Amino acid sequence: MPLYLAKRLGYYAVLLLAAVCLSYLLASLALDPRAYYEGRQPPLSPSAVDHHLTALGLNDHQPLRERFGHWADRALLHGDLGRTIDGTSVNAEFGRRIGVSLRLLLTGTVVGTVAGVLVGAWTAVRQYRFSDRAVTVASFALLSTPVFLLAILLKTGAIWFNQTTGTDLIQFTGEKSVGADGGFWAVLKDRSVHLLLPTVSVVLFTVAGYSRYQRSTMLDVLGSDYLRTARAKGLGRRAVLLRHGLRTALIPMSTYFSYGFLALFTGATFTETIFGWHGMGEWFVNSIGKNDVNSVVAVNIFAAVVVLLSGFLADLLHAALDPRIRQAS
Amino acid sequence: MSPLLDIRGLDVDFDGRPAVRDVHLTLDRGEVLGLVGESGSGKSATALAVLGLLPGNAVTRGSVRLEGTELLGAGERELTRIRGSRVSMVFQDPLSAFTPVYRIGDQIAEAVRAHRDVGRERARERAVELLDLVGIPEPALRARAFPHEFSGGMRQRAMIAMALADDPDLILADEPTTALDVTIQAQILDVLRTARRETGAALLLVSHDLGVIAGMADRVAVMRDGRVVEQGPAREVFHRPREPYTRQLLAAVPRIDTPRRTARADGEPVLRVRGLTRTFPVLQGSVVRRRTGTVYAADGVDLDIRRGETLALVGESGSGKSTTLFELLELAQPEAGTVELFGQRPGTLTKAETRALRRRVQIVFQDPMASLDPRMPVGDIIAEPLRTQGAGKAVIGRRVPELLTRVGLDPAHADRYPHEFSGGQRQRIGIARALSVEPELLVLDEPVSALDVSVQAEVLDLLRRLKEELGLAYLFVSHDLAVVRNIADRVSVMYLGRTVEAGPVDEVFARPRHPYTQALLSAVPVPDPDRERERQGTRILLQGDPPSPTHRYDGCRFRARCPLYPTLAGDEQKRCAHEVPEFEGDGAACHFPRVREVL
Numbered sequence: 013m014p015l016y017l018a019k020r021l022g023y024y025a026v027l028l029l030a031a032v033c034l035s036y037l038l039a040s041l042a043l044d045p046r047a048y049y050e051g052r053q054p055p056l057s058p059s060a061v062d063h064h065l066t067a068l069g070l071n072d073h074q075p076l077r078e079r080f081g082h083w084a085d086r087a088l089l090h091g092d093l094g095r096t097i098d099g100t101s102v103n104a105e106f107g108r109r110i111g112v113s114l115r116l117l118l119t120g121t122v123v124g125t126v127a128g129v130l131v132g133a134w135t136a137v138r139q140y141r142f143s144d145r146a147v148t149v150a151s152f153a154l155l156s157t158p159v160f161l162l163a164i165l166l167k168t169g170a171i172w173f174n175q176t177t178g179t180d181l182i183q184f185t186g187e188k189s190v191g192a193d194g195g196f197w198a199v200l201k202d203r204s205v206h207l208l209l210p211t212v213s214v215v216l217f218t219v220a221g222y223s224r225y226q227r228s229t230m231l232d233v234l235g236s237d238y239l240r241t242a243r244a245k246g247l248g249r250r251a252v253l254l255r256h257g258l259r260t261a262l263i264p265m266s267t268y269f270s271y272g273f274l275a276l277f278t279g280a281t282f283t284e285t286i287f288g289w290h291g292m293g294e295w296f297v298n299s300i301g302k303n304d305v306n307s308v309v310a311v312n313i314f315a316a317v318v319v320l321l322s323g324f325l326a327d328l329l330h331a332a333l334d335p336r337i338r339q340a341s
Numbered sequence: 342m343s344p345l346l347d348i349r350g351l352d353v354d355f356d357g358r359p360a361v362r363d364v365h366l367t368l369d370r371g372e373v374l375g376l377v378g379e380s381g382s383g384k385s386a387t388a389l390a391v392l393g394l395l396p397g398n399a400v401t402r403g404s405v406r407l408e409g410t411e412l413l414g415a416g417e418r419e420l421t422r423i424r425g426s427r428v429s430m431v432f433q434d435p436l437s438a439f440t441p442v443y444r445i446g447d448q449i450a451e452a453v454r455a456h457r458d459v460g461r462e463r464a465r466e467r468a469v470e471l472l473d474l475v476g477i478p479e480p481a482l483r484a485r486a487f488p489h490e491f492s493g494g495m496r497q498r499a500m501i502a503m504a505l506a507d508d509p510d511l512i513l514a515d516e517p518t519t520a521l522d523v524t525i526q527a528q529i530l531d532v533l534r535t536a537r538r539e540t541g542a543a544l545l546l547v548s549h550d551l552g553v554i555a556g557m558a559d560r561v562a563v564m565r566d567g568r569v570v571e572q573g574p575a576r577e578v579f580h581r582p583r584e585p586y587t588r589q590l591l592a593a594v595p596r597i598d599t600p601r602r603t604a605r606a607d608g609e610p611v612l613r614v615r616g617l618t619r620t621f622p623v624l625q626g627s628v629v630r631r632r633t634g635t636v637y638a639a640d641g642v643d644l645d646i647r648r649g650e651t652l653a654l655v656g657e658s659g660s661g662k663s664t665t666l667f668e669l670l671e672l673a674q675p676e677a678g679t680v681e682l683f684g685q686r687p688g689t690l691t692k693a694e695t696r697a698l699r700r701r702v703q704i705v706f707q708d709p710m711a712s713l714d715p716r717m718p719v720g721d722i723i724a725e726p727l728r729t730q731g732a733g734k735a736v737i738g739r740r741v742p743e744l745l746t747r748v749g750l751d752p753a754h755a756d757r758y759p760h761e762f763s764g765g766q767r768q769r770i771g772i773a774r775a776l777s778v779e780p781e782l783l784v785l786d787e788p789v790s791a792l793d794v795s796v797q798a799e800v801l802d803l804l805r806r807l808k809e810e811l812g813l814a815y816l817f818v819s820h821d822l823a824v825v826r827n828i829a830d831r832v833s834v835m836y837l838g839r840t841v842e843a844g845p846v847d848e849v850f851a852r853p854r855h856p857y858t859q860a861l862l863s864a865v866p867v868p869d870p871d872r873e874r875e876r877q878g879t880r881i882l883l884q885g886d887p888p889s890p891t892h893r894y895d896g897c898r899f900r901a902r903c904p905l906y907p908t909l910a911g912d913e914q915k916r917c918a919h920e921v922p923e924f925e926g927d928g929a930a931c932h933f934p935r936v937r938e939v940l
Contacts, residue, residue, distance in 0.1 A: 237437040240394055244432075245452035245503060246425030249417060256440045263442070335442060335487045 020327060024320040035312035036080055039305045045070045048097060048303040068095055070305050097304035106310060110277060113291035116284065117276050120211040124218025125272060131219055132226025133258050136234060147223065154220040159282040166209050184209045185288040210287045225268055230261040263333045270326035277318045343409060345370045345543050346511060350403035353386045353395065360386045362567040373544040375558030377551060379793035383567040384547045388513045392428055393420045426456040429504035433516040438500055439488035445499050446484025452506040471502035474539060475532050492886045494525035501536055508540050515547045522657035522820065524883045527864035530557065531882060551594050552866030555579055556873035563587050575870045593798040595827035597865045598940045600847050603830040608648030611782050611814040616678030617642040619668045623891065634891050638664040640838035645926060651808065651815040653825040656835035659887060662818050666784055672698060700730055703775035707787035709767035713759040719770050720755030726778045744773040749803060765796035769803065784816045789824060801828050822865045826850055834858050837887055837898045842929040854934035856905045863939035897922050905933065
């Protein structure tokens with residue numbers, strides 16, 4: 013098993029290298045940082061533009077191969093991803109943004125995943141009853157609602173709630189109140205209040221998605237012979253459904269879980285934008301708008317790393333859940 | 342004294358359709374009741390209804406009493422207390438009957454803990470004791486194995502161990518040996534007998550196999566279309582059946598101990614195979630695949646068929662029957678050995694010659710549902726081989742009705758789809774398709790093993806008639822030795838990829854010389870309670886499972902399980918260990934062949 017995992021990691025290193033080269037090439041070819049400086053008001057002199065671009069390592073008068081060489085030397089050997097087009101450190105921006113995305117999505121994803129699994133398993137057990145149909149309809153309605161629409165509906169609801177109660181209990185802009193201070197508990201409360209709406213929106217989507225998958229894997233298991241065996245040996249209904257049913261039905265879910273983890277780090281562009289959180293998703297969209305090659309490449313590399321890690325995690329999870337996989341490898 | 346189990350007026354409906362009707366059965370303490378019937382007769386539903394294990398779409402009425410306690414309509418809590426404790430169950434397919442993610446020992450320990458207030462450790466120890474009781478070697482070690490690491494026979498042993506966990510009064514066994522090979526079936530039936538001896542439990546044995554029932558049951562109930570048509574002591578039901586249906590069923594069962602007049606064919610050779618070998622690589626790795634081993638699927642197969650003759654190729658699963666068959670149909674140069682079809686050597690022929698040869702050899706598959714395209718009318722299915730051979734519209738228009746009539750179907754049904762026919766009719770369609778291009782050799786791959794006995798008898802009759810009328814030769818692949826005795830003229834027995842014995846069917850069955858053939862024949866149950874009880878004392882039980890085909894064994898490959906081998910002298914054993922027993926045409930591939938009558 014360790015050998016198998018080591019080999020897997022080896023493949024990933026090769027894939028990652030390919031992803032790095034491709035994303036640098038693509039970003040350099042598709043984005044035009046010169047246009048960003050030339051469009052400045054007041055206009056910059058051509059030599060000033062060249063100066064800025066050279067400082068960032070993005071001067072298109074230099075051959076692409078050389079630019080990539082310099083960038084790779086710095087990034088891959090020294091871990092320095094360069095400067096953003098506004099001159100700040102990409103690494104610093106990175107650290108800040110990941111934190112924001114994580115804080116925004118972690119609670120929602122964890123709660124949503126657990127709830128999604130439980131809801132899915134529950135609806136499978138109650139197949140074709142009213143509760144199953146109701147959850148199915150609600151899930152598909154949710155899944156076909158655009159994120160921004162749901163977020164705006166949530167906001168409208170919050171405004172109505174605040175107005176009718178005459179308080180400003182629900183906050184939905186940014187991570188924290190401006191100038192909020194006080195002890196640990198006050199800060200925690202302030203942050204939780206801000207987190208409420210985005211979390212609700214993330215939970216709703218996660219539950220809707222996972223419960224569909226979980227329902228179908230659980231249905232496969234419910235008709236299986238080994239569940240009948242478990243009943244025949246005198247186990248109670250709960251033990252049969254959870255220990256033998258859900259436990260086995262979780263195996264195919266491991267892949268979905270891992271890629272949910274991916275979304276956690278690469279951010280949720282719409283959710284961030286609407287609720288005013290400055291996370292990874294927003295950064296990616298903004299840097300494309302600004303022709304900021306270094307930032308775009310950084311986000312891409314990060315996404316590639318997380319994708320591969322997710323795949324690795326899926327393998328680990330799969331092996332942990334299923335002894336047949338453990339032994340086959 | 343009131344009976345242990347008393348079923349009165351039991352009805353079971355699935356989605357409103359009746360499956361069981363007005364069934365009355367009683368079972369005394371320690372008694373074995375055999376519940377026999379064809380598929381759809383309601384025998385399994387009856388057994389499952391006892392413990393309330395029917396699927397959600399089932400509705401039951403009537404009464405099922407366990408020592409006076411009503412089980413039908415009892416609460417889940419009450420049933421949970423009885424299941425696995427006073428009444429336990431052994432299911433058919435041991436492959437899917439264990440939860441794949443838990444160790445065998447833990448699953449048995451779970452059954453122990455479901456009813457006894459014991460600690461985890463004690464339950465584990467008990468699981469190991471139970472595995473030991475059902476004859477699993479190194480039980481402490483094997484208890485830590487996962488279900489997929491067990492062979493089919495081992496899993497069924499473990500299943501019985503689990504059923505014994507709380508010393509039940511009654512064991513319900515639903516087709517417990519149906520998915521197993523015949524030598525493994527003999528082992529499992531033996532384990533069931535041990536289990537009964539140890540616990541004194543009564544047994545409700547559900548089976549479609551009259552031979553299995555004859556060997557086990559004290560009393561027998563025969564079911565048909567959801568009803569019990571006849572019930573009585575086993576000897577009476579088997580020897581003096583009162584109901585016409587029982588008589589019909591007993592008459593239809595092919596018997597391994599009834600000699601038949603066989604054709605002595607002296608026609609020209611149709612197929613001659615010598616030393617046929619086919620190996621498959623074992624590959625590993627996901628990105629770079631490399632060969633890490635070899636499966637010796639066929640490793641020295643000899644076959645001879647003459648015109649007008651039926652050769653049965655028999656062997657247990659994994660013996661290489663199917664590989665041999667598909668290797669022949671490939672019409673290519675074999676990996677090693679020689680194949681001669683109608684005097685020609687496939688692989689040395691031109692494209693046109695190969696095409697002509699293909700017409701002369703056709704196949705009928707095992708599963709009549711899976712081998713017919715569900716979206717094609719049967720007329721088109723039958724016409725397809727004709728089209729492939731370039732037949733015109735006129736020929737097809739004439740041949741299709743002719744073929745349907747020949748296999749006993751109505752030519753007017755040519756535009757119907759496969760699902761509109763019964764299993765037996767579908768197999769007739771498969772036969773008509775194979776016959777369409779007027780082949781001379783028909784390869785039949787387990788053609789009747791998916792069919793019920795009465796239908797089986799009809800299809801076998803049809804095959805016999807067609808052979809006479811058309812002068813065909815058959816290569817009949819089967820694991821069912823009773824069917825083989827019923828249809829074949831000659832028989833060829835395979836073990837682990839090699840032919841071990843061949844000859845005229847009556848000679849081989851009456852006087853088998855290879856120890857494996859003897860064990861195989863001895864394991865087949867006979868639908869006669871008296872004879873079965875007689876045979877039980879002398880039955881040859883092979884130990885364990887066939888070894889892995891990923892090795893090429895030195896010497897005789899049956900050695901490890903051979904009942905004769907341990908009785909041989911030292912230098913004789915040495916010969917078995919180092920020298921591969923040669924075999925040419927008819928005879929037995931054994932260094933020390935001794936005739937032993939086992940039927």
